[in-house]
Amino acid sequence: MSRYARQMMLPEVGPQGQAMLARTHVLVVGAGGLAAPALQYLAGAGIGRITLLDPDHVEQSNLHRQTLFTMQDIGRPKVAAARDHLIARNPELVLQVQKTALTADTVDQHLTEVDLVLDGADNFATSYILSDACLRQTLPLISASVLGQRGYVGGFCAGAPSLRALFPDLPETAASCASGGVMGPVVGMIGALQAQMALKVLLHHAPSPLGQLMQMDMANLSLGSFRFDGADEPAAPLRFTSPALIAPEAQVIDLRPKAEAPDLITTQARRILPAEIAAADLCPKRPIVLCCRSGLRAWRVARDLQARGFAQIEIIAAGAIA
CATH class of the missing domain: 3.40.250.10 (Rhodanese-like domain)
Structure with a gap:
């Protein structure tokens, strides 16, 4: 247990909390910039089992924000490169990877025997598919999005409102990191917050991150947070x-x-x-x-x-x- 000794010193974790983390299964969708810090912190914290989905390959333009990868990984499937780096850091980790995209017809099978879902796809179609499925199955969802120097991370479903309740309509534009640009440190900070929120949910800490949204605007050097426990689910969702x-x-x-x-x-x-x-x-x-x-x-x-x-x-x- 020396690997987790500093974490177990915390009274809100302790040996019981560490054992609880070792029994959990987390699904991470997307192996990009958000997942880079989130995966490392979840693996480092002693999560027993992680399943990682991503259909893409590592590109040189990824490296400024997807800090899990190196130049030697260019051209490799992201899930394969992520697996090698994470297992090198923590050989005790049970890591299952699939080079595939999550779709509406496969989402339910991927949620089998999962305790929490971390949405690192940064794609609103995938996020809505995940949110709908997690709402049906009462699974906690930690979802995040980053563009430019701004981003958010929130806890949804499992007794809290879904992503749709907070964002009932899509944004005005479909800008992405590839089309609109992004600052790497902002992605890293939001991804680290995702991991922290996930750990707090799995350890049943209070206050719960479910029903909480945290916003970061580094263009104006501002941080914000609010609860949305009373948000209503849309009456006619698309x-x-x-x-x-x-x-x-x-x-x-x-x-x-x-x-x-x-x-x-x-x-x-x-x-x-x-x-x-x-x-x-x-x-x-x-x-x-x-x-x-x-x-x-x-x-x-x-x-x-x-x-x-x-x-x-x-x-x-x-x-x-x-």
């Missing part, structure tokens, strides 16, 4: 789905122009651009599935269709799934 879950009777609309997506999302789909939706022949009594790259265009079109009386609407973020 769900993200995947091609494997499309019903045979659904009206599938691919909103992407041909130059962006030469192939339709499925053979069942029709290509209708957002500006053409108002004049399209659609049946309000049949399910509708709207597809675009990030989900943002589909979300806006879905809100317009809801205002017109369409009730059964789902969204596919094709870029996120690919």
